[in-house]
Amino acid sequence: MGWLAIVLAVVALALFGAWRYAMATNAVFLLDGADRVFGGTAGARLALRDSRYGPLAAQRIDVMVPDPAPAQPLPVLIFFHGGSWNSGSPGDYHFVGRTFARAGYVVVLAGYRLTPDGIYPHMLEDGAKAVAWTRDNAARYGGDPERVFLIGHSAGAYTAAMLSLERQWLGREGLPEGFVKGTVGLSGPYDFYPFTSDSARAAFGHVPVPETTQPIHFARGDAQPLLLLTGDADTTVKPRNxxxxxxxVGNLGGAVETAIVPGADHADTAMKLAAPFNRDRRVLDPVLAFLSAHGGASAPVQAGGR
Structure with a gap:
C-alpha cells in the first residue's frame, strides 16, 4: 500500500469516527463540514438561510437550489431532520440540500419545535406549516409547487409519514389531498408504542390515547406513494417499523416500497447522503429512483460538486 493510500485510509477512518461522534452527540454539523471538504459546494447554492415559515423561533427554514439554475421549474423536496425530537436544525443538514440540489431538486430544509416545547403534535403542526410555506414560496426559488415530495430521517421520517397518512395536518393548512406526490422515510419510527426510549416518552408520553400518535394507526390505501428505507443493522429504530x-399500507392496496440496506445502521441512512460516504449509493439510488418514478427529477446525482 502506497503512502497516499495510507493517508486516505487514515482520513476515512477519522471521518467515520467523527460521524459516529456526531450522531452520539447530535453534532451533525461535523458531517456537513466533511461533505463541504470532500464533496465541495459547486453545483448547489444556498438560496435562503435561517428564514422563518412561522412566528416561532424553531420554525426555521433553509432552501438549497441547483447552481446554475435550469430554466424550467424543478421538483421540490422538503426534508425533516432527525434528532430524537430533541435536537437538530436545518443548518446542520446542508449536505442533504447539496446532494439533492445537484440531482435537480429545490430542497427545503425545515426545522420544527423540539422537546420540551416540541411535544406531540407540535412537530406535525410545524411540518404542515412548512409544507404550506413551500406551496406559497417554491416558485420564487425555481420550484414547481405541483411536484412536492417529503423526505425525513428518523424523527423527521416520523413527521413525513404522519403528514402523508393522517389527513388532518395538511388539511388544516388548506393543502388539498394529493398535494404531496410521494414520501420517503429513512430509518423512521412508525410503530413504536409502547414507548421504550426517554426521547419518545418526552415527546409522546402525555397523549391520552398513545396509539393515535403512531403512523401505522393511519395506514390507508389512498395515500401518496411511500418509500420506506432502513438498514438491517439498525438497533435504534428497528427495521420492523x-x-x-x-x-x-400494502394490505390496504396502497403504493408502498421498502428498501432494506444490508449492514446499514441507523446513522448510515443519513451518512450515505454526504461526501465521501455517498460513494456507497445504496441509499441515494433507491431514493432518486422512487422520486423520479413519481414525477421527480430524472437526472442522476453526482457524488460531489467539485
Whole structure:
C-alpha cells in the first residue's frame, strides 16, 4: 500500500469516527463540514438561510437550489431532520440540500419545535406549516409547487409519514389531498408504542390515547406513494417499523416500497447522503429512483460538486 493510500485510509477512518461522534452527540454539523471538504459546494447554492415559515423561533427554514439554475421549474423536496425530537436544525443538514440540489431538486430544509416545547403534535403542526410555506414560496426559488415530495430521517421520517397518512395536518393548512406526490422515510419510527426510549416518552408520553400518535394507526390505501428505507443493522429504530407500516399500507392496496440496506445502521441512512460516504449509493439510488418514478427529477446525482 502506497503512502497516499495510507493517508486516505487514515482520513476515512477519522471521518467515520467523527460521524459516529456526531450522531452520539447530535453534532451533525461535523458531517456537513466533511461533505463541504470532500464533496465541495459547486453545483448547489444556498438560496435562503435561517428564514422563518412561522412566528416561532424553531420554525426555521433553509432552501438549497441547483447552481446554475435550469430554466424550467424543478421538483421540490422538503426534508425533516432527525434528532430524537430533541435536537437538530436545518443548518446542520446542508449536505442533504447539496446532494439533492445537484440531482435537480429545490430542497427545503425545515426545522420544527423540539422537546420540551416540541411535544406531540407540535412537530406535525410545524411540518404542515412548512409544507404550506413551500406551496406559497417554491416558485420564487425555481420550484414547481405541483411536484412536492417529503423526505425525513428518523424523527423527521416520523413527521413525513404522519403528514402523508393522517389527513388532518395538511388539511388544516388548506393543502388539498394529493398535494404531496410521494414520501420517503429513512430509518423512521412508525410503530413504536409502547414507548421504550426517554426521547419518545418526552415527546409522546402525555397523549391520552398513545396509539393515535403512531403512523401505522393511519395506514390507508389512498395515500401518496411511500418509500420506506432502513438498514438491517439498525438497533435504534428497528427495521420492523418500516416492514410493519409497509405491510399495513400494502394490505390496504396502497403504493408502498421498502428498501432494506444490508449492514446499514441507523446513522448510515443519513451518512450515505454526504461526501465521501455517498460513494456507497445504496441509499441515494433507491431514493432518486422512487422520486423520479413519481414525477421527480430524472437526472442522476453526482457524488460531489467539485
Amino acid at each position: 418500516s416492514k410493519a407500516l409497509a405491510r399495513a
